[in-house]
Amino acid sequence: xxxxxxxxxxxxxxxxxxxxxxxxxxxxxxxxxxxxxxxxxxxxxxxxxxxxxxxxxxxxxxxxxxxxxxxxxxxxxxxxxxxxxxxxxxxxx
Amino acid sequence: xxxxxxxxxxxxxxxxxxxxxxxxxxxxxxxxxxxxxxxxxxxxxxxxxxxxxxxxxxxxxxxxxxxxxxxxxxxxxxxxxxxxxxxxxxxxxxxxxxxxxxxxxxxxxxxxxxxxxxxxxxxxxxxxxxxxxxxxxx
Numbered sequence: 307x308x309x310x311x312x313x314x315x316x317x318x319x320x321x322x323x324x325x326x327x328x329x330x331x332x333x334x335x336x337x338x339x340x341x342x343x344x345x346x347x348x349x350x351x352x353x354x355x356x357x358x359x360x361x362x363x364x365x366x367x368x369x370x371x372x373x374x375x376x377x378x379x380x381x382x383x384x385x386x387x388x389x390x391x392x393x394x395x396x397x398x399x
Numbered sequence: 400x401x402x403x404x405x406x407x408x409x410x411x412x413x414x415x416x417x418x419x420x421x422x423x424x425x426x427x428x429x430x431x432x433x434x435x436x437x438x439x440x441x442x443x444x445x446x447x448x449x450x451x452x453x454x455x456x457x458x459x460x461x462x463x464x465x466x467x468x469x470x471x472x473x474x475x476x477x478x479x480x481x482x483x484x485x486x487x488x489x490x491x492x493x494x495x496x497x498x499x500x501x502x503x504x505x506x507x508x509x510x511x512x513x514x515x516x517x518x519x520x521x522x523x524x525x526x527x528x529x530x531x532x533x534x535x536x537x
């Protein structure tokens with residue numbers, strides 16, 4: 307399957323400034339693993355060392371947060387848009 | 400770190416303060432949409448604090464996705480985030496610094512500690528915090 311992967315500004319330096327990439331794969335996990343393999347600068351920013359989704363990013367398949375789908379096992383279809391966005395959090399504590 | 404400025408309309412400042420006050424006793428939060436190259440805010444997007452906490456905030460992820468897409472369609476970007484400190488000064492906490500997602504963003508703090516809201520803006524790069532000036536325009 308061919309999908310569009312959209313990247314937030316903080317990750318773009320690691321992919322030569324590209325705002326989005328065309329990626330091939332069957333699942334979200336496969337696509338993200340290919341991403342960090344092709345762009346090692348993203349290692350540890352999208353997936354953790356044990357291969358799970360990093361808690362400081364949210365990943366969407368079209369309009370749905372993949373954590374509420376099948377997480378990294380979520381299947382993709384041709385033309386889907388995958389968006390990675392930073393989890394925006396903090397606070398006084 | 401380079402000296403920088405965040406440019407806001409007075410109405411943006413009022414909107415952030417109002418949202419933070421309305422969110423009490425929880426921390427209030429939202430996103431800033433604008434021009435990344437100039438630091439000019441075009442609009443403020445108040446969001447739900449999904450952490451539902453008086454000491455933590457977490458911007459509603461779906462609101463973030465929608466805001467990001469809408470901004471991109473207009474040739475704009477998310478250029479920062481604002482949140483309140485309900486009982487402390489408008490200075491980034493260690494939590495704010497550790498979790499600052501993007502070194503190119505502006506981090507606006509609205510303190511509700513005093514009688515009136517007090518707002519400051521910062522850049523946070525690799526754990527280093529630098530206050531920036533806020534240029535208020537009509």
